[in-house]
Amino acid sequence: MPRSHYEFTAGNTPDAPRSDLPELLTALAADLRRLGYTLDGVARLLGPSASAALNRDQIIPALLAAERAVREDEGAAALAAVVRLWLLAEPQERETLDAALPGIRAEGLLELGLLQPVPGSGRLAAKADLRPYGWDANEDGSGGAELWVASDLAAHQQPGVLRHDHVLGIGQASTTLVQTTIRRHTERALDLGTGCGIQSFHLLHHCEHVTATDISERALAFTRFNILLNAEALSVDPARLEKRVSLRLGSLLDPVAGEEFGLVVSNPPFVITPRRPGEEAAEQFTYRDGGMPGDEIVSSLVRALPDVLAPGGTAQMLGNWEVPAGAEWQERPQSWAGPDVDAWFIQREQVSPEQYAETWLQDASEGRDRQHYRDAYEAYLADFESRQVEGIGFGMVWLRRPVTGGQVAVSRFEEITYPIEQPIGPHLGAAVERSDWLAANDIEDAHLLVADDVTEERHQRPGAEHPGVILLRQGAGLRRTNLLSTELAGFVSACDGDLSAGQIAGALEALLGGSMGAVEDGPDGGFDAGTFRGALLADVENLVRDGFLIPAAD
Known part of the structure; x- marks a missing residue:
């Protein structure tokens, strides 16, 4: 081999x-x-x-x-x-x-x-750093853990620039991925770019076997130490480690070529770092630099990950992407996701090239040498300018290989920069289930309920007869806000699970008859019931997709 x-x-x-x-x-x-x-x-x-x-x-x-x-x-x-x-x-x-x-x-x-x-x-x-780590039990008392994690000393614990094969500990990105991952049981899971093993800890609690890969021998050594130190809590037999864990040395998906997994999680080295001609791998910070120009590490993974997913398998990762001048942030990510793969990108932040350079130079303590900091900062700006990049996005990526071809149910590219509930993984999983439900059911026949965390706000000018703004707000999950038309507000108010969506839409057609701002698309400019009904039910589908409305239990 x-x-x-x-x-x-x-x-x-x-x-x-x-x-x-x-x-x-x-x-x-x-x-x-x-x-x-x-x-x-x-x-x-x-x-x-x-x-x-x-x-x-x-x-x-x-x-x-x-x-x-x-x-x-x-x-x-x-x-x-x-x-x-x-x-x-x-x-x-x-x-x-x-x-x-x-x-x-x-x-x-x-x-x-x-x-x-x-x-x-x-x-x-x-x-080395050795610190406690863990998570609370579920409401049924299962799933909690108290662990310890070894990693390299962080920048605030030691002088000088970090070593280039630095093994990162429990950082913000790793905890973000932990909170984002949709937890479900699967036979085989892949932790791509394991670092010190944080993602593997969680995977071992709901997956039968975990393959953890990294390009760094030191990272795999830390992961092996951490798993064996916590063997009892992770239900691992130290004498038969291979029964539950496989550690693979290699770059990206090379160590698992030809294999398939039900779940892949990855906090890859996605940082966009200036590349220099003749640069050696030893000069890169392996925990964050993928060794490719621009955002190619993320784009290559998005394109390649479906190849290692079993039918119905999912992948979740974090990433950066470049936003060229004059372009919308989602244009590049949309070009990476294949037409036969479910994809959901959520951009959580976008920064300027200057902010990006400052963040990652500080991350590796590269500001302790003034001339080095100046040269490195200049290299970042020149690198982004060479590709006319005006912004760098950060966010979450979810991919799924459909069970059969041509049945894509999820294709979403959205920006959510405000605080959301954590962990968000269960709410993302519920959103995927709703999208699948919509793809398999006729909304006309659906009996719907308003989700328990949803509230309505109405705003109107003093003395006005009707509200000028009607909002639905979520108190949990992605905490979305949705602006409602009068007709859609009326529909939501009737969602108690009794009538079907088609019956409610029919009642609104009869009630409004085009007199309250309904769509005027008939041949004589009057009320067109078909157009009204189609537009209303399309909006209802969006409310279901976003979790404001949920299917009533059978």
Whole structure:
């Protein structure tokens, strides 16, 4: 098998935590669990303000809070020491760590590659970040998890520019993808560009087998360490890892060529970075730079992902796309999605080339060298100018391979930049189900209800006889707002599940008769019932598609 495509089983990769020492991993997990090194435990230790600051990568409030907690309660010293070590990157005395983590002790942490000695000092410093992670149980009590995640130290935890093979920890993009993914059971899932393994953690809770790929050996080593450290919580047998997890080294879809999956998730290296002639791969930040010019990494994946989807299989990913001068943002994404694939793009943000350069130069701490920052900033602007790019969009992508050809039910390209409910995945899944329902049913025969989270607003000038604006608002999910005509408002008010949509439309035809602003398209300019009915039911379909109206249960 070629080097670009093989099973990764190494448990001792240079500059990555070791995953070939099961006794030490078991001891570490037991110590962290006993200590209460969890999301809730750390939050209680630091308090809400310092915890919020730490989430913004500001460590000073957390340092002060940890010191205060120890002064007020000596019993908090052990947890505070571990928080200072890994979350705040503060070196600790060996004796302090031995007392806090008595099962593995400092010597075991050194052997695992999680610590390193501080030169000229008896203290030990974090060689990697190790932090709690997890999610709450579902309403039925299933699905919750308390885990720990190792990754490289972040920019705020160490000096200098990040190493080019930096393994990213729990970032905003990875949590966005977690919240966006529509969770459903499937036999085989693919985590494309796994990084430190966050997406795989979640996939293992609702998929039988997960294949995790990455172009970086260090990333796969971190993923292997994290899965084995959390083996019990992830229902993985360390002695039979391959039964549930396959780790593949290689670029993009090369490691899974010829295979099919029911679900693919990917937080790919989508950052648009200037390319230089003769540039070596080692000069790129592998966690974010795909090595292709412009937005080709995202466009190539959108085009290729359907090839690894089983019939009915879905893919979800995040991405950037360029918006050329004078073009609408969706023009490029629309050209990537094939005619036989369900596609849904949601643009969440659009920034200028200057804002984009500033974001990603700061991300890798490249502003610490003034001349380097100037040169890199200039290169970003020149790169975008060469393609006449005036904006860069960021958003969510959902793709599906239909069970049979020619049955595309979803084709949506929309911009939603305001706050939405999180996690949004369940609401996206419900929207897909409604689109499928619309494709399979005649709206005339549908019995509809107003969704529980929907409210109506009416606005009118003082003294006016009728409202000038009627709005429907969603309180959950994508939190859309829809402007209603008088006729459509009347239709919605009658949706109690009793009458069919066709019956309600017929009643409105008889009631309005063209006298209240209905469509005037008849041969003599009068009321055309057919045109009115068609336009009204088309609007009703849109309200169902967006979740304002839902089919009544049979």
